[in-house]
Amino acid sequence: xxxxxxxxxxxxxxxxxxxxxxxxxxxxxxxxxxxxxxxxxxxxxxxxxxxxxxxxxxxxxxxxxxxxxxxxxxxxxxxxxxxxxxxxxxxxxxxxxxxxxxxxxxxxxxxxxxxxxxxxxxxxxxxxxxxxxxxxxxxxxxxxxxxxxxxxxxxxxxxxxxxxxxxxxxxxxxxxxxxxxxxxxxxxxxxxxxxxxxxxxxxxxxxxxxxxxxxxxx
Numbered sequence: 001x002x003x004x005x006x007x008x009x010x011x012x013x014x015x016x017x018x019x020x021x022x023x024x025x026x027x028x029x030x031x032x033x034x035x036x037x038x039x040x041x042x043x044x045x046x047x048x049x050x051x052x053x054x055x056x057x058x059x060x061x062x063x064x065x066x067x068x069x070x071x072x073x074x075x076x077x078x079x080x081x082x083x084x085x086x087x088x089x090x091x092x093x094x095x096x097x098x099x100x101x102x103x104x105x106x107x108x109x110x111x112x113x114x115x116x117x118x119x120x121x122x123x124x125x126x127x128x129x130x131x132x133x134x135x136x137x138x139x140x141x142x143x144x145x146x147x148x149x150x151x152x153x154x155x156x157x158x159x160x161x162x163x164x165x166x167x168x169x170x171x172x173x174x175x176x177x178x179x180x181x182x183x184x185x186x187x188x189x190x191x192x193x194x195x196x197x198x199x200x201x202x203x204x205x206x207x208x209x210x211x212x213x214x215x216x217x218x
Contacts, residue, residue, distance in 0.1 A: 026068040066129035110174035
């Protein structure tokens with residue numbers, strides 16, 4: 001029985017490793033070649049598996065891309081949570097958090113996002129697969145972002161709007177980078193946005209007092 005269970009676990013582990021390799025290979029291909037020029041044969045070769053093995057795990061290119069984007073966004077959320085924890089404990093300021101967020105959104109994440117968003121405009125199957133993935137990503141961001149405005153006079157809707165405006169700014173700057181290589185220009189825009197948010201987000205000390213008060217009440 002133990003041997004059978006171990007064999008089953010090994011098969012499951014191998015399957016998980018194959019899927020993980022295909023997902024990473026897909027992200028690499030999307031980043032380097034773009035969606036239209038990425039083929040399943042290229043992904044399989046990059047992952048070091050046969051085309052048959054790829055088809056066993058993913059029925060189509062769109063299904064594989066959706067899984068890859070979900071993995072990319074989940075990984076991004078993990079990184080953002082670490083940064084957010086640093087803001088909460090006072091070791092990272094909100095302006096510094098925005099700098100880190102911009103570094104994240106202006107790199108590989110943004111370039112891959114441009115590929116799947118552009119394709120989703122004309123590809124209904126891909127679009128329908130991505131909608132719940134992107135919605136879950138934004139829900140997690142909402143929860144993280146809300147902590148920064150704890151104790152402010154903004155209501156929940158305004159806090160969410162501040163997040164969405166921040167993300168739209170960063171996506172817009174990221175897209176513009178494709179044709180305009182001007183770091184100082186983007187830094188000026190980001191600094192301006194920091195000054196806007198500073199008018200609404202409580203200072204770190206105030207957030208700590210609010211959290212401490214909530215802990216005492218509980």
